[in-house]
Amino acid sequence: MSVEFNNRVAIVTGAGGGLGRSHALALAARGVKVVVNDLGGSVDGTGGSETMAQSVVKEIEAMGGEAMANGANVTKQDEVEAMVAETIERFGKVDILVNNAGILRDRSFSKMTMEDWDLVVAVHLKGSATCTKAVWNHMKENKYGRIVMTTSSSGMYGNFGQTNYGAAKAGLSGFMRTLCLEGAKYDIRINTLSPTARSRMTEGLMPEEILAQLRVEPVSQGLVYLVCDDAPNRVILAAGAGGYALTKVFETQGINLSEGNATAENVEAHWGAIASNEGMEEYTNGGQQGAKFLTRIANKEFAK
Template sequence: MSIRFDNRVAIVTGAGGGLGRRYALDLAARGAKVVVNDLGGARDGSGSSATAAEAVVEEIRAAGGEAIASATSVTDADAIFAMVEEVKAKWGRIDILINNAGILRDKTFTKMTLEDFRLVLDVHLMGGAICTKAVWDLMREQAYGRILMTTSSSGLYGNFGQANYGAAKLGLVGLMKTLALEGAKYDVRVNSVAPLAATRMTEDLMPPELLARMGPETVSPASLYLVSEEAPTGVVLNAGAGGFEAAHVTITKGIHVGAEAMTPETVAERIAEIRDRAGETVPETGAGQAQAALGGG
């Protein structure tokens, strides 16, 4: 099987460097027309420049591909909707959206200001929602779409000093899970990738010997699969350094008790049994959790 993107149009946010640049180059090499979107700001979200996006466009064109640059901020809804209209006018459709743009403002929660918390959520979570909303109806109308959210191990499992980033990244998984359900009958598939990659976002968070094994090219295979025609929907893949794993939110078999035993003491006494992971399941929808609780398993 060969995965190709001929005649597909892709928007990649945060594509001026790191993972986004790799995605844009790889999509173009496999036939896609690519919108390279990047505000060109610093890692903390300050500043802006179109230079980064334009440089990636030149790389794509030099290799014989088609691409255009956009320096629009993912937090500017009006500008993002206008960008989508321009792309539609130019190429007639939009098939793929990779929500990759992000910033970091890492601090312990004690030292983190609410401004730092809000800005990170605005870029990652609201930026992902804005860009997705801008293409959603078009993808439904054309009965085809592939959307990729970028989550993180910090969102899935937590990471010291990243309360804002972790909250935003897990929020994107919740958004993805619901959109996967709502888009299914229109062949709009929505997935998430949790990258382990050496980029400017991680350059001072890990030792050099580990970063050397974690280039963006080790994540791109999972991301391209998740926006291909063959993609599943509602899936979270961890990717990086040659490893690919699926991440799930599971439910244990737990316990089911009568009214007389519905006390905090019962929960305390049987917490080990409640947390026992033997026989755990993965609900397909939020209703599945309720069904497990009401049905006793």
């Protein structure tokens, strides 16, 4: 295996600054033709300008790479479809999609408006789905695709004041797991990046001495691997401060209660066995959970 790119074309959303810019530059440095997509809005999603994207394109061209700017709003299907069409017209295809665009509207849930909820979910979750949908059939026809979602530790573990953001980010990991099943026979590999990096969205949330250690470039090197020709599939790569780890979901073995004994009281009585980590498994499709329980019924394996 090696980290190589064979004449690849990538769309990177939210690439006008911060982590997205770093992703675009890292891919361009390896010869990938890059579409730098950025609405050019503020952290909370208001406003817009293509200036940021155009600036990154100039950086890529200065280093001898090929790129073009695009200001499509990732939540608007017509704009995204036009971006994909323009990419294919300019570069002939789309091999890689990096869903990086995002906004923040942090508030405790009691103070959050449903407008704050809807917009954050729309940009992160719907925006990733909209962009993925726009390239999906094209990648199927080409029998090749590399797609990355961007999740967060807030989506995996929770973070105070980020119910909207956390819900959207958790949704992306579920989106990725199902897409992997549908894209497998077309060599479309889908992974998720869970970054901890300095950006406009983290400014003011951490002390300066901590932020100084959270450079974006090492995170982008993890992204580069996730979209290369020999990329893995169906992983959540956590990356930050030069550290890399995988986030995984495991299920305990648990128990089955026989008919008539499936009561709340018996769930409580067997809680230790239900929660035990012994024999935990990582499943790759939802049917495995049901199969576990049904196999026990067939074999009459019930907790006493």
